[in-house]
Amino acid sequence: MQIEQETALGAYAPLMLEHVPAGIALFDAHELRLLAANSRYQDLLEPQWQHGHALGHRLIEFLPRAAYTEIAALFQKVLETGVSSRLEGYASPARLNGTRYWDYSLEPIAEQGQVRYVLLTVTEIIMQLQAQKIAKQAKTALAQAQQELELEQQRHEHEETILLSVRSIVEPQAFAQALLRAIDTCFSPHLLALYSTRSEQEKLSLLAFHTPESWLQATPVLPALLVGTSGGSLLQAMQQRSPLIRRTSQERETGQKESRERDTLLALPEIACVVYLPLWRAQGAQCEGVLVAGFATEEELDALVVPTLSACAPHLTEALAETWIHAALADERQRLRTVLDQLPEGVILVEAQSGKVSYANPAAAGLLGYALPHLVGAPLNQSAMMSPYRFPPAHQQSAFRWNFALIHALWGKVIVNEEIVVSRPDGSEIVVLSSAAPIRTSNGLITEAVMVFQDITAKKQLEQQKNEFFVVANHELRTPLTAILGYAELLQLQFPEGADAMQRSAINRIAEECEHLIHLIHELLDVSRLEHARLELKKQYLDLLAPLSQVVITHAQTASMHRLHLTLEELEPVDSLMGWFDLLRIEQVIRNLLSNAMKYSPSGSEIEVGVRPRRDAQGMEQEVVIWVKDQGMGINALDMPHIFECFYRAA
Template sequence: MSNAKQTKRVTPGSRETLLHMLEILPDAVFVVDDTETIVYANASAQTLTGTTREEVCGTSLWCSAPHLVSPSLYQAVHKAKQTREPTEVAYVSPATNRWLHVSLSSTDEGLALFFQEQLEPLPLQHALSQDEHMYRDLLEGFSDGVMIVTPDGLVLDINQRPLADAHLRREEVVGTPVTDLPAWSSDPVVQEHLSAAIARASRGETVLFEAKIHPRPDLSLDILMTITSHRDASQQVEYLICAGRDITERKHAEEELRVLIDAIPQLVWMARPDGSRDYCNRRWCDYTDMTSEQYQGDGWLQAIHPDDQQRVLEVWQHSVQTGRPYETELRLRQGTTGAYRWFLVRAMQHKDDQGTTLKWFGTCTDIDDQKQAEQRLKASEENWRVLAETVPQLVWTTRPDGRVDYCNQRFCEYMHAAFEQLQGYGWRQFLHPEDVERVVALRHHTLETGEPFESEHRFRNGRTGAYHWFLARGMPVRNEAGQIVKWFGTCTDIDDQKRIEEALRQSQKRIRALIDSNIIGIVSVEGEEDVLVEANNAYLHMTGYTQEDVRSRTLNVERTTPSEQAHLFHHALQELAARGQHTPFETELVCKDGSRLPVLVGGVIFQECPRQIIGFVLDNSARKELEQRKDDFISMASHELRSPLTAMKLQTTLLHRQLAKQGIPASAPALSSMETQINKVSRLVEELLDVSKIQAGRLEYRQETVDLDALLWEIADTMQQTHPSYRILVHGAVRASLMADRDRLGQVFTNLLSNAVKYSPDAQTVEMDLSTSQETVTIRVHDHGLGIPREQREKIFDRFYRATGPSQKAIPGLGMGLYIVAEIVKHHGGTIMVESTVGKGSTFTVTIPRNRDS
């Protein structure tokens, strides 16, 4: 036997029986399908609704029986459809004010509803009675219009406020789509806005919006509509609660406010509680070139710079959600030009007495000039930071109270410390202990007075522990009100400078000691007229002038210099201008009594404008007197030796002839050697006489035509015969005749070839190169001998100077030959130079002009 439950078939006969039974029931019975459309209503249901079966069947339950509709019934139907289980609900009919007990059960057709009408609730439903009365009292107690609607927008319940405004009864409204009510259907735009809001609320959103409605033709209201959803136990939206607050008076006030706002020279706007814009003043529209329709909702974002839109929207939504004041900086496009300018945007909420947000009021302030200035300042600061990190100084900034708030990397590296160790007053730990008190006191003074800060002090190197001197400088930066907002400063390493200054002080002490020592005369000469402005006692003593003469500024170089020696001082001034100092030279000074004092003069230039020269004057009279005596002795000795030598040469010649006649040839070599020595002494005497004449300016010269090639070949042949162990080689030719003294030129090249042989003891060749140009002839004498050290080359043309060295000391001579050579070449307008390498030989180059004034 099967345990399966047997399904009873509904036959035509049983169906008629069932319908008959339903017709005679005292309860009103409705059967609705899944769309909540009535498919059956018994006689009691028709009596309860006051309609016929034809009028009620095929219509929505909520539209056909408005006096039965309530949120409680809607919830029960919603629950029964979901669970398919029997459900009961009891509530007060808003139309009859009688209790209705409804039983709901699932059927093959859909859902069966059994209505029982009672005057009072059953005892078990007393609690429900209290809740129902509370619900009705609460609904009617709202000053706002309140409607309970389905997620599809059908009205389930409504309080008296909107009914009174529209002059409607509840039965005319319940079960009707809220968008079809006269208040909303009179304006298609408002009707569409409400439909969109219901759709959003049906998805669980809370929607706020403002709308202008017309409950009846002679009444226009501005309302603030709030739509919230009610969810069942499974979190499904059961129905919506629509609350409309009359804000007509507020809107009138806002209109008046808008007229005022349109006159404000700022960009002003207002937004709804949900954040959508609903008003911008005329100035905003003129600037953006947008109409009221374009900026509505989120349309205002189109005027924002694309790079700012996302950020601005996020900040705005955050403020709307949290209720916090809105503030941001953004770029707005100027509608006619397309240019963007920076604006500061601020907005605040306007709330009612209950704290509900009614409006957002905002302004846009043009800050483009300020932003441009900030950007320039930022760029300047960035450039300054880059510069601060590249300059060799230690760079720092402080706050107005003197606390360090920035140090460049070089500062940190020198101190070998992190910035955190230096900020504030941390840098003081690196000051030299002896400098701390002075530096801190000076810094406090500059902070109080606002004067620039400057100090020299020592900082400890963090790595080595050594102290270096630094020059610290700081300047205050002030705002437009003159207040100090920052200090900028640098520390420059002046340790080397301090050492130099100390060395200079020591040098000045030594110079002062030299000046005061009366060993050397020192004068200071200034200006283009070279006036003596200072002189030490040594100078005054040797010249006879006084300090009064110096202070009178009547002494100058021209007055104290012999006119014939002015060219020496002129040359010295040119050398000073070129080199900063001049080569010391011998001259004379005109003393106060008119006498002349031989001196050695040197000088250095201290500054260019005005020109200041320091001159050093050494009394040269004793040396001059000694030289004069020496020259006089040489001249006298030369003359005195010349006569005995002449006699000796004559006697030697006679002796040679007598011995030859007597046939005694064996004595000839000794006699010949004697003649050679006499000739050497004669040449020395002749040279001494030439030197003496040169010193006295009495050396005589002849003017004659000289065939230079013939002269040079003649000298070379003579030297070759005199020194047969050497090869005298001549290269080239000059092919020129000169107006010169032939004997003196012969003396020059004889001397040069003789020196070349004498200073080349280990060589076998001496060379002479001849060349010519249109203006000059050049003769080079080159040997492969000992060579001359660099430091002695400029001195070998001095009188009685001989190069020193182990090899040169063994070579005889008095150091007169090259002196005489240089003087003869100079007299002929030529020059003589030497090039030499020690151990490799020397080359003497003589250059003589081909044509010169005699």
């Protein structure tokens, strides 16, 4: 049975060798003559040696000369040592497909202690090499991707460090210093500086710098101000609107010798390259400045430093611009605060949300009798008991009466020229004239309230003295005038015998002047009553048109230098104008207006007194409009706001 199996295997052995995916050949050990070979091996030979033509021939005869030396040496090694040997990755040129790669395996076959045959196995390894090449390329690509990923992660970390360092800073110099510290932490440059353009494009001012202190003291290379073309690389970077990189190696290669073309920072032995990063706002509307970074080496400059700073540039530009806006607002706020601090009037601001005094100027603290630190920050609604000052119970309500004006303002009410009596901690009282109003945002939200007030105590005291004077004058002057007028009227009733016309005229003139003086005294008292809103109107139901016409006629008779006439609108001369009027006061006002019109109008000009009723929907008179129109010079526009002030005289 075993013999039959061996016979069968021997019969199929040639067929099995033909299907092996490798070339197999048996050589004679003495002359390296090819004794047997499968088709796979014969296909590797030159065409003329294929299809069994190489059988029986020596290796040197059919193997190309270029390959024979190396392959023969391998055979010789196996024959000498009697040990199998391999040649891996042997490259040989192919006729059609270029270079092909093989693995050679030589196995010695010994008989009776001597090597009689050599079995050669040749395996093509082009697919394995291609797979190895692809794997190597993939590994290289993966390594590059991993390196790029790590680099990108590093860039993001640096961007986050830089941007977070300036996130909440609103002062330009502090912004610049924090930015340079963050960049130094990330990249350790040898020199850092930030220049700002402010509002002038051709002017650069140094905001901050960062560099080794000892080196900077020895070599001061950063000017505080650059104007015009003195900026060199800084201005060039601004003009090209992209990062400008200066390298020592490049300047040596280009051979630039002129000082105006060379970068002054590269002339320093510590600096190998300098990066100038212009900070342009969106759409190129404004350059906010230039960031300067000098490095001792160019390591990671193009891969890490420049991409990171370029990515941060738009955010840094907007942040820097905002710091200048905040700085301008702070300057304006300080300017306004200085002005308010110097005002002689008191000014108080109260926050709507907290109800606390957010600002008070020294004048306000002085008028209210507080120390300024006790007033600022105090709640508006605090009671007298919460105050650091101890007010008597009778004074507690009046001591904080000024709070009410601000409370009304916080509710949206505007208060103008309101007099308030304020009791101060020392027990004294003052009268202040106050105005208060809400402060709103653009959408109408009330955020604060402001009150402005001034001490009018001296004015009120003066008014009191004036009123007392009017009372005394009324009493002291009217008493003798009444007596003089009485005697003059007695003389008018019975003139002395023998009195001539001149004497009679003098007596009449005395009576007239006394009446005039009494009238002036009454007007002075009226002024006092008007100032204190105590002037009473005595209204009667009567016809206004008739007495008004009589006043005009009377003045027309005496005004020989002017043409005086009455104009009626929506009325006829025979009509009546019934209503409740204080005829005495109306006549007083009309006489004063006519007196002024005749006094300030050109001679021969026309003066018009007009009357027009205002009626309701049913045709009933509700009001009467009376005017006096002349052709005088008029009132200057600057004097118009003051025409109702007492004793004010227009220019």
